[in-house]
Amino acid sequence: MQPDENTPSGISDSVISGDIHHHHYQPNITQEPQNIQPQSVMIDPYTGLPQNVIIMQQPSSAPVVVGIFVIIYGAISLIGSLLGLLGSTFLASEIDDKVLEEYALQLVVFSSFSFLIAVGTIVSGVFINKRQTKGIHLAWVTIAAGLLLSIIQQIIIPAELSDPSGLGQTIGIGFSVVCNGICGLIVAIPLMVTGSGMDDSRLML
Numbered sequence: 001m002q003p004d005e006n007t008p009s010g011i012s013d014s015v016i017s018g019d020i021h022h023h024h025y026q027p028n029i030t031q032e033p034q035n036i037q038p039q040s041v042m043i044d045p046y047t048g049l050p051q052n053v054i055i056m057q058q059p060s061s062a063p064v065v066v067g068i069f070v071i072i073y074g075a076i077s078l079i080g081s082l083l084g085l086l087g088s089t090f091l092a093s094e095i096d097d098k099v100l101e102e103y104a105l106q107l108v109v110f111s112s113f114s115f116l117i118a119v120g121t122i123v124s125g126v127f128i129n130k131r132q133t134k135g136i137h138l139a140w141v142t143i144a145a146g147l148l149l150s151i152i153q154q155i156i157i158p159a160e161l162s163d164p165s166g167l168g169q170t171i172g173i174g175f176s177v178v179c180n181g182i183c184g185l186i187v188a189i190p191l192m193v194t195g196s197g198m199d200d201s202r203l204m205l
Helices: 062-094 098-129 133-155 167-187
Strands: none
Touching: 062 098, 062 133, 062 167, 098 133, 133 167
């Protein structure tokens, strides 16, 4: 081929002859279509969430609050029993009246038992604060013991110091029953609250 004079820089066109083959490789893989069906999800009608969803909740603070309340109540009772023990001891040693002396000795005995009950109340409050069910059981025992002690004290009070009609003792006993019943319900709050985290411990007496 001769160079064309009209071609710049003397570059001539060339022709390439031959067959150009394009090879397309297709893998010989036969796949059957899979029928994928969506899985059904069960919805809880109460929460509106799937049933396999677990909702983590923080433990209720009811045991801590009730435990602190019981500890404070026990501490106040402990101080009161100590003051009653000291006062009744001083009264029994100073008075000469037979009736007052007998009553003062009764106060010494009841104050001593009240001291032990107050100690048990404080211990029960510590257990409740640690979310131990045995603390509630111990608190019920101390409440029952305190109620029994109050009833006995109202019954054996000297006749010279009691109401002749018996109305004063009846009112005192009724007041003690109501107050101790309310205390027993308050102590039981951690058992009635959902998610309180109380364990399965039992009081072994």
